[in-house]
Amino acid sequence: MKALILNQQRTISLVDHPKPEADAPTDIVVRVVQTGICGTDRSVLVGKFPAEPGVVMGHEAVGFVDSVGSAVTGHQPGDRVIINPTLYCGGCPSCLKGHWDFCVNKAGTEVGLDLDGAFAEYIRLPERFIHAMPEGMDFDRAVVVEPLACALNNIEAGDLRAGETAVIVGGGPVGVVCAMAAQHYGARVLLIEPDPYRQELCRKVFAQSDDGRVSVHAPDEAELAERGDVVIDTVGSLLEQSLGYAATRGRVVIMGYNSNAAATVRPLELLQRGLRIIGAGDYNSQLFPKAIELAQWLPLEKLVTHRFPLEEHEAAFAALAAAPGTPYSALKVVLVPDSSGDPA
CATH class of the missing domain: 3.90.180.10 (Medium-chain alcohol dehydrogenases, catalytic domain)
Incomplete structure (x- = not known):
């Protein structure tokens, strides 16, 4: 073969x-x-x-x-x-x-x-x-x-609930699947993607969504009025940025696989903002x-x-x-x- x-x-x-x-x-x-x-x-x-x-x-x-x-x-x-x-x-x-x-x-x-x-x-x-x-x-x-099973694993690890806001970092296929699943769970979804071509593809995928609960943003638009109760880093190398997208008492889930990635985290910020970092694994x-x-x-x-x-x-x-x-x-x-x- x-x-x-x-x-x-x-x-x-x-x-x-x-x-x-x-x-x-x-x-x-x-x-x-x-x-x-x-x-x-x-x-x-x-x-x-x-x-x-x-x-x-x-x-x-x-x-x-x-x-x-x-x-x-x-x-x-x-x-x-x-x-x-x-x-x-x-x-x-x-x-x-x-x-x-x-x-x-x-x-x-x-x-x-x-x-x-x-x-x-x-x-x-x-x-x-x-x-x-x-x-x-x-x-x-x-x-x-x-990929949907991967998305569900990470959404459930973050304990996403209806009515919450989910920030999905990365608008590749798994990010889009995460956004679809989070929307189905009843969340408001902000999808962050730097590549203009992929931004447009993401907008087309969600163009027929009637409820408007999924919006696509570039990272430089990410000083968002609405921060994430759950933030999912689908890239695997954007933990620091993902912490910045999290609301007080937010849950940040590391999803993407990148063996070369490293991050600097300030423990005091986690303590004072009540943030949780979650690794769901397979x-x-x-x-x-x-x-x-x-x-x-x-x-x-x-x-x-x-x-x-x-x-x-x-x-x-x-x-x-x-x-x-x-x-x-x-x-x-x-x-x-x-x-x-x-x-x-």
Whole structure:
């Protein structure tokens, strides 16, 4: 099969790769219809997040069941499915307490980072990480379910409540998904994005919102009359700015992944303003079915602005400013294997 693998030089190459088989009794092989490019994928290529050279990248995938192991009972070939790429062992001390997102046996199980992922024609995972796609949901909406699970994890970590104000820092795909979910929770949402092109894309996504509870701002407009009860840093390197956007007794959630980021925090400011800094980590997979259910009510497909075949991966990542000197020219980009056929 065709697959995109990570090289030692933090670039990706299209190669011929062995097609995975359902070797274990609980294995499912999925024929990939499309895979979203995540901010984490971009971070790997620009040196902000680690991954193992030689791994097939990609994790936000949807497709059809291709084959199943002998013990699989909940799926059969041809089923439309959504992949949950946040794996857990189920038997370590954290998992036994229900904290699947803090599984201690993560090594070798990070899909698209150290375990072969979904920038390929096929992917293999155990059955419990394969979810049925609701009838009537299209693939463009379903491919954004995994980012929605990430958003829900961070919104719930911040204990966002109806009637509060949420400031979402970063207007990339995950920031827009956070804004959609926060609006659904009943919050007033201020979305902060410096890039003019992405500002315009964000405004288009929310242009048909009747209630006017989502507004898009540049950072230099962020001396806001209204500050955030909850501030979510979807970039992962803007903690100091995010603290400035927080109201008294506000909760600041660090969401974006950036292993190079550092921040200076004044403890006295936290004390005097009653601020809380929260790290939610990966989502607990118990949230994934909730994200699938909520996705039926959110127009997630509006995020998908571009699609590319695997062969055009360089153009796909360039649209997300992953190539040096390139500006953003997309919101959500998906990669489509040639073998997948028409996803409609």
